[in-house]
Amino acid sequence: MAFVSAIFLLLIFSISPLESASQSTLTAYEVLQEYDFPVGILPNGVTGYKLNNSTGRFSVYLNGTCTFKVESYELQYEPTIKGVIDEDKLSRLEGIKVKVFLFWLSITEVTRDDEDLEFSVGIASPDFPVSNFDESPTCGCGFDCDNHVSSREKKLNTIVSS
Numbered sequence: 001m002a003f004v005s006a007i008f009l010l011l012i013f014s015i016s017p018l019e020s021a022s023q024s025t026l027t028a029y030e031v032l033q034e035y036d037f038p039v040g041i042l043p044n045g046v047t048g049y050k051l052n053n054s055t056g057r058f059s060v061y062l063n064g065t066c067t068f069k070v071e072s073y074e075l076q077y078e079p080t081i082k083g084v085i086d087e088d089k090l091s092r093l094e095g096i097k098v099k100v101f102l103f104w105l106s107i108t109e110v111t112r113d114d115e116d117l118e119f120s121v122g123i124a125s126p127d128f129p130v131s132n133f134d135e136s137p138t139c140g141c142g143f144d145c146d147n148h149v150s151s152r153e154k155k156l157n158t159i160v161s162s
């Protein structure tokens with residue numbers, strides 16, 4: 001009996017610091033929406049996050065490196081994504097890369113301008129409609145895991161069209 005309650009206490013004390021660390025019950029996806037971003041800029045499989053809501057500085061944790069394709073582009077999310085979130089603007093991003101031609105380039109900023117999302121990779125800033133990101137992509141297969149061509153895929157522009 002003492003053993004059981006010891007385990008019970010252990011569980012409580014190991015869970016509560018995690019809960020207070022996130023400072024609220026919102027999921028990372030809901031936090032994105034609070035800042036006017038669609039959930040789909042984060043893949044499925046987020047295990048937790050930290051956010052300082054006065055500075056906007058955040059870390060998001062995935063359960064592993066996440067790679068998937070959007071059209072002919074490969075995206076890679078490292079297990080820890082860091083940056084600064086503000087209304088309609090993600091900046092100083094670390095941990096998100098896109099493969100353009102043969103090169104992996106870091107995505108450093110994402111800005112929402114009305115119904116477009118602009119992804120800055122230093123040399124180029126392609127725009128995509130916000131509606132492309134209504135759902136989160138899944139690691140491995142991205143947005144089209146059910147093997148049929150979605151309306152999203154038809155709407156996606158090529159990344160270096162501009």
Ligand SMILES: *[C@@H]1O[C@H](CO)[C@@H](O)[C@H](O)[C@H]1NC(C)=O
Nearest residue numbers: 044045046062063064065139
């Ligand atoms: C991460 O979580 C997702 C969704 O829960 C799961 O499908 C995937 O296999 C997990 N990946 C790893 C590396 O554990």
Ligand SMILES: *[C@@H]1O[C@H](CO)[C@@H](O)[C@H](O)[C@H]1NC(C)=O
Nearest residue numbers: 023051052053054055056057
């Ligand atoms: C947020 O960051 C500021 C500046 O670094 C710091 O003073 C403050 O304590 C932080 N707040 C939380 C809740 O961590």
Ligand SMILES: *[C@@H]1O[C@H](CO)[C@@H](O)[C@H](O)[C@H]1NC(C)=O
Nearest residue numbers: 022023024025051052053054
């Ligand atoms: C920051 O988080 C605290 C605790 O969750 C909350 O009370 C406060 O309203 C938040 N501040 C802002 C600016 O969202």
